[in-house]
Each structure stands twice: as C-alpha cells, then as structure tokens.
Amino acid sequence: MPFGLAVAMIFAAAVILVMFAFVCSRAAEEIRLRRDAKLNIGDRVSLNRDMGAKLAYKGICAFFKKEYGKAAKHLEKAVKYSANPQNSAFCLDWMAKCYDAQEKYGDSLNCGIRAVEIAPTNVKVLFNLADRYSRSGRFEKAEYYYKSVLKYEKDNPAALFMLGEIDMGRGFYDEAEEQLKRVLEQDADFAPAAAELSVLMAIKGNYRQMGVYRDRAEAGEFKDMKRLEKRLCSIREMNALFSGAENDF
Amino acid sequence: MRIFGVEFDGNTFTELFFIWWFCSFLVLFPVLLVMARAAKQRERRNRIERLFDETRFGADAKAKKRFRKALGLIVSDDVKFGKASRIFKRIMNKTADPLDRAYCAQWYGKCREAGGDEFYAATFYTEAVRIAPSDVFALNRLANYYHDKDYEKSERYYRQSLEYDPTETRVYFGLGKLYSRNGEPEKAIKQYETAIAVNNGYVAPMAEAAIEYAKKGDKENCLKYYLLAMANDLYEFDKLEEEIKLCLSD
Numbered sequence: 001m002p003f004g005l006a007v008a009m010i011f012a013a014a015v016i017l018v019m020f021a022f023v024c025s026r027a028a029e030e031i032r033l034r035r036d037a038k039l040n041i042g043d044r045v046s047l048n049r050d051m052g053a054k055l056a057y058k059g060i061c062a063f064f065k066k067e068y069g070k071a072a073k074h075l076e077k078a079v080k081y082s083a084n085p086q087n088s089a090f091c092l093d094w095m096a097k098c099y100d101a102q103e104k105y106g107d108s109l110n111c112g113i114r115a116v117e118i119a120p121t122n123v124k125v126l127f128n129l130a131d132r133y134s135r136s137g138r139f140e141k142a143e144y145y146y147k148s149v150l151k152y153e154k155d156n157p158a159a160l161f162m163l164g165e166i167d168m169g170r171g172f173y174d175e176a177e178e179q180l181k182r183v184l185e186q187d188a189d190f191a192p193a194a195a196e197l198s199v200l201m202a203i204k205g206n207y208r209q210m211g212v213y214r215d216r217a218e219a220g221e222f223k224d225m226k227r228l229e230k231r232l233c234s235i236r237e238m239n240a241l242f243s244g245a246e247n248d249f
Numbered sequence: 250m251r252i253f254g255v256e257f258d259g260n261t262f263t264e265l266f267f268i269w270w271f272c273s274f275l276v277l278f279p280v281l282l283v284m285a286r287a288a289k290q291r292e293r294r295n296r297i298e299r300l301f302d303e304t305r306f307g308a309d310a311k312a313k314k315r316f317r318k319a320l321g322l323i324v325s326d327d328v329k330f331g332k333a334s335r336i337f338k339r340i341m342n343k344t345a346d347p348l349d350r351a352y353c354a355q356w357y358g359k360c361r362e363a364g365g366d367e368f369y370a371a372t373f374y375t376e377a378v379r380i381a382p383s384d385v386f387a388l389n390r391l392a393n394y395y396h397d398k399d400y401e402k403s404e405r406y407y408r409q410s411l412e413y414d415p416t417e418t419r420v421y422f423g424l425g426k427l428y429s430r431n432g433e434p435e436k437a438i439k440q441y442e443t444a445i446a447v448n449n450g451y452v453a454p455m456a457e458a459a460i461e462y463a464k465k466g467d468k469e470n471c472l473k474y475y476l477l478a479m480a481n482d483l484y485e486f487d488k489l490e491e492e493i494k495l496c497l498s499d
Contacts, residue, residue, distance in 0.1 A: 006265065006268075007268055007272075010265060010268050010269045010272055011272040011275075013269065014269055014272035014273040014275075014276055015272075015276050017273065018273055018276045018277050018280060019276075019280075022280055065291075066291060066292075066295060067291070067295075068295060068298065069295075069298045101295075102295070102298060102299045103299050104299070134450070135450075136448070137418070137447070137448030137449050137450040137451055138448070138449070139449040139450065140449075166449075168480040168481075169449055169450050169477075169480060169481045170449055171473075171476075171477050171480065173480075199479065199480065200480075203476045203479065203480060230486075230487070231479060231482075231486065234479070234486050234487065234490055235476070235479055237490070238472065238475055238476075238490060238493070239472075241494070241497075242468050242471075242472045
C-alpha cells in the first residue's frame with residue numbers, strides 16, 4: 001500500500017473514532033440528564049398525556065443544562081397546566097431553584113412562598129422555603145417553617161439541625177444544644193451536629209464536653225477538622241482572656 | 250520520510266500507531282476547543298441573564314438587545330468597560346422612561362467606577378438619583394463614594410436609601426462604619442445591632458460591634474458579640490481576635 005494512502009486511511013479512521021466517541025459521550029450525558037429529570041418528575045408519570053408534566057420535564061432538563069432562564073419559563077407554563085396543587089408546588093419549587101441559580105433571591109423566595117401557599121403540607125417545599133429564609137438571615141421565618149416540617153415529619157434530622165443552627169446564630173445556646181442533641185439521638189454519626197455542639201460547648205465554657213463532641217465529629221469524618229480546631233482554640237483563648245478562668249479540658 | 254530523526258516507511262505497526270495517535274490528537278484538540286468555547290458561551294449567557302432586569306425597557310426589544318450586548322462586554326474575559334459605558338449612555342439618551350434612564354445611568358456609573366473613574370461614576374449615580382429618587386443602588390453607591398470625603402452627604406444618602414428600603418442591611422452596616430470613623434461609637438453600635446436584627450446571620454456587624462465594645466472597654470458585650478460571630482461561623486476570626494486584643498491592650 002502506498003504510504004500516503006495509509007496515512008489518509010489512518011487519519012480518516014482517527015476522525016471517525018474521535019467523532020464517534022464524542023457523539024457517544026454527548027449522548028450518554030443527554031440520556032443521564034433526561035433520566036435524572038424523569039426521576040424527579042416520577043417514573044409513572046406519562047409525559048405524552050400530561051402537558052404539565054411534559055413542560056416540567058423540559059424545564060428540569062434545561063435546568064440541568066444550566067439554561068436557567070429557559071427552565072424558569074417552561075416551569076412557569078407547567079404551573080398553569082397543573083391541576084393538582086402538589087404538581088404546581090413541585091414546579092414552583094424548581095422555579096425557585098432556577099432563580100437561586102441566577103442569584104435572583106427575591107424571585108426565588110416569592111416562588112417558594114407561592115409553593116407553600118398551594119401545598120402547605122408538602123414537607124420538601126416547606127423545608128426549601130425555610131432554607132431560603134435561613135440563607136437570607138430571616139431566622140424567625142425560617143424557624144417557623146422548619147417547625148412546620150417537624151409537624152409532619154417528627155424528628156426530621158435536617159430540620160432539627162437547621163433549627164439548632166438558627167438558635168446558635170441568634171445566641172439561644174440552650175435551645176441550640178437541645179436541638180443538636182436530638183439530632184445526634186436520631187443519627188449518632190451526624191458529624192456536622194457534633195462539630196456545632198463542640199463549638200457550642202466551647203462558647204459555654206464546658207471544655208470537657210467540647211472535647212467529647214470534637215472527637216465525635218472527627219470519628220464521623222467531619223470535612224473541615226482543621227478549621228474546627230482553630231475555631232475551638234480561638235474561642236477558648238478569648239474566653240480565658242475575658243474571664244481569666246482556668247479551663248477544665 | 251524522516252520525522253524527528255526516525256525513518257518512516259509506513260509499514261511497521263509502531264509507526265502506524267504513532268501516526269494514528271498523532272492524527273487523533275489533531276482531530277480531538279479542535280473538538281475539545283469547540284466544547285470548551287460552547288461551555289464558556291453558555292456561562293456568559295447565564296451571567297448576562299443574572300445581571301439583566303427583564304422588567305426594564307418594556308416592549309423595546311432593540312434596547313434590551315443592546316443592553317445585553319453591553320452586559321456581555323462586562324462579563325466576558327476581555328472586559329471592555331469603556332465600550333460598554335458608551336452603549337449604556339446611548340441607550341439612556343434614546344429611552345423615554347425615567348426609570349429605564351436611571352437604570353442606564355446606574356450601569357454607566359458602575360462601568361466608570363470599575364474603570365477607576367469614581368468621580369465620574371458619582372456624577373452618573375447623582376443623575377440616576379435625580380431621575381429616580383428611589384434608586385436604592387445609586388443612593389448606596391453615592392453614600393459609599395462620600396464615605397471618606399463628606400460625612401454629611403454620606404449620611405444623607407444612607408438615610409435616604411433606608412427610607413425606600415429599610416431591609417437593606419448593608420446600609421445599616423455602612424452607617425455604622427461611618428459613625429465609627431467619625432468617633433461616634435454609640436451610634437455605630439446601634440446601627441450594627443439594627444443590621445443584626447434585620448439579618449440575623451449577618452456576621453460583619455457582629456464583628457464590628459465586638460470591636461466597638463472592646464474600644465469602649467466593655468468586655469461583657471465585646472465577648473457576647475465575639476461569641477455570636479463565632480456561632481455564626483465568622484470566616485476571618487483570627488483577624489477579629491487580633492483586633493480585639495489590640496483594642497483591649499490600648
């Protein structure tokens with residue numbers, strides 16, 4: 001075979017192989033994205049019969065592709081087509097996520113509020129709204145909605161943990177301790193709760209308990225142990241500076 | 250033929266493999282470049298959508314398109330504040346609606362400020378406030394501009410901003426810093442406490458309140474706000490610690 005022909009054939013084979021690999025990877029990504037969107041909608045939902053579900057599916061696919069503006073528009077249309085309030089709340093919740101991704105926090109909060117008004121017993125929607133209030137620093141409202149979650153799902157560890165965080169943030173240390181201990185009763189390996197409890201104990205000056213919870217956080221493989229250690233050291237130092245008391249750790 | 254000192258005759262397996270690998274690289278490289286470029290374009294579009302207020306300019310699609318183009322010049326890697334500011338100015342001159350004109354003046358001011366021309370930026374923020382007195386963003390920028398230059402003007406703009414948006418916690422924080430700078434710690438602490446009351450998780454005023462109390466020698470309240478800042482996971486707690494120690498030693 002002439003050399004030039006061999007090179008040309010190899011080049012063509014390389015082009016075909018690379019394009020094939022590229023198309024396969026894109027197709028795999030698209031399939032995975034659509035499968036995730038369908039999982040979120042629900043396996044049993046028929047997209048052909050339900051216009052609202054179809055629009056919601058399109059919206060979620062656009063969200064995963066990071067086309068947030070387009071996703072919000074599809075989801076808004078889906079809300080209008082949804083007869084069932086739970087479906088409308090679902091679409092509004094996803095719209096809120098789109099606005100969060102676009103950093104339009106006011107619109108995100110409004111969507112969350114609308115979702116809760118339509119479906120006031122939907123735990124996921126309540127929790128997400130509470131999260132949004134918590135992130136914007138409106139702890140009273142956040143507390144109200146986390147407690148609403150607990151009405152329907154008693155001892156929900158995530159809601160209890162967030163209530164503990166909120167109480168800590170407002171300086172209600174005894175209430176925070178109660179909530180965070182309840183979290184550890186539900187899930188003994190919940191490292192973030194153990195970490196926050198260690199900080200709380202340091203703030204209260206109870207260094208023995210601080211050490212216990214610090215060890216529990218480490219055992220639970222808390223991600224930022226180094227920073228936690230630094231925080232605890234700093235609190236102990238400042239407590240000692242102000243009170244002049246010996247620590248019992 | 251000879252490549253890098255190696256004799257190629259196209260017959261041996263290893264030579265063919267080398268050629269195949271090289272050709273694959275030649276094809277793969279531009280494909281990867283195109284994919285990266287597409288991802289960058291998508292990210293740029295998302296950033297423009299984040300910045301652009303859809304409610305502006307009503308049905309004027311041309312103005313919206315030009316505005317997005319100007320925003321695209323700001324969010325791209327090759328930032329062009331000058332060109333963007335000229336587009337904003339042109340849209341402002343052609344728009345009749347006062348709120349849209351104020352919006353364009355605001356963005357013109359931002360471009361000028363980003364380009365380092367604070368004085369000219371302040372001129373346009375003043376223009377934005379003149380056209381739309383409730384433009385909270387422009388009021389805040391003006392208050393910030395006069396923060397180190399004119400105490401009374403800065404305080405006036407902060408107060409004006411609060412009349413239109415009493416939930417903007419950064420304004421309370423700015424006022425607190427202004428009073429602190431002017432040697433009015435009681436007023437400063439009051440503003441910090443208001444900021445914390447409006448946004449319970451706002452850590453910066455907690456830290457500043459701790460420092461103000463340390464300056465006054467009020468250890469109890471200093472510790473209270475320090476611990477509150479730590480409970481809210483203050484990021485640069487070591488700096489706060491150093492400053493408090495410095496204030497207490499003074």
